Amino acid sequence: MISVYSIKPQFQRVLTPILELLHRANVTANQITLWACILSLVIGILFWFAGDVGTWLYLCLPVGLLIRMALNALDGMMARRYNQITRKGELLNELGDVVSDTIIYFPLLKYHPESLYFIVAFIALSIINEYAGVMGKVLSAERRYDGPMGKSDRAFVLGLYGVVCLFGVNLSGCSVYIFGVIDLLLVVSTWIRIKKTLKVTRSSQTPE
Numbered sequence: 769m770i771s772v773y774s775i776k777p778q779f780q781r782v783l784t785p786i787l788e789l790l791h792r793a794n795v796t797a798n799q800i801t802l803w804a805c806i807l808s809l810v811i812g813i814l815f816w817f818a819g820d821v822g823t824w825l826y827l828c829l830p831v832g833l834l835i836r837m838a839l840n841a842l843d844g845m846m847a848r849r850y851n852q853i854t855r856k857g858e859l860l861n862e863l864g865d866v867v868s869d870t871i872i873y874f875p876l877l878k879y880h881p882e883s884l885y886f887i888v889a890f891i892a893l894s895i896i897n898e899y900a901g902v903m904g905k906v907l908s909a910e911r912r913y914d915g916p917m918g919k920s921d922r923a924f925v926l927g928l929y930g931v932v933c934l935f936g937v938n939l940s941g942c943s944v945y946i947f948g949v950i951d952l953l954l955v956v957s958t959w960i961r962i963k964k965t966l967k968v969t970r971s972s973q974t975p976e
Contacts, residue, residue, distance in 0.1 A: 772918075772920040786842065790846065798843075798860060800846060801839075810828075811833065816875040829927050829933075830930045833872075836868075840865070844861075866895055869922070876890075882943060883943040886943075886948055889947075890947055900912065900961040901913060904968075914957060917950060921957075
């Protein structure tokens with residue numbers, strides 16, 4: 769399925785000079801992960817107050833989420849390239865992503881009460897989607913990132929949402945349909961992750 773995640777190799781190449789600079793500054797992978805978590809908290813707070821303070825605060829979504837995606841890529845690159853992979857780091861990375869996403873998505877409940885159930889489902893399905901990805905690593909030693917509504921895709925959609933709101937477009941009239949489609953894509957993404965994990969697991973158990 770089409771996913772923003774497919775451009776990750778190109779994105780990582782662009783970030784390589786920054787990675788080397790951070791390594792020379794003795795920055796660790798876990799520190800980058802913590803920065804991403806703190807940034808997510810800031811994004812969530814700015815997003816919450818955007819409707820009250822000024823629409824310019826909606827810039828926190830496209831700009832902040834792009835920086836967060838860069839940090840998410842950098843911590844993994846740092847861990848793999850400079851032998852910093854640890855169980856503590858993996859736990860921090862996976863749990864931090866889920867908590868951070870929830871913080872960033874939460875203000876949507878404030879702006880779209882008409883889509884309350886769909887947004888609650890969006891948050892819940894996002895957590896389940898990441899859990900399915902982690903279970904891929906547990907069962908088949910391969911972390912699943914399959915779309916069509918993985919973490920990178922959700923960041924792209926929410927960034928686009930921020931741009932639309934920045935220009936004063938009111939999405940209340942169609943938010944039910946928007947989040948309904950997103951929820952459906954999340955279900956498809958989770959199903960694909962589960963299916964591929966089980967396929968790999970069965971293949972590894974097949975006697976030669």
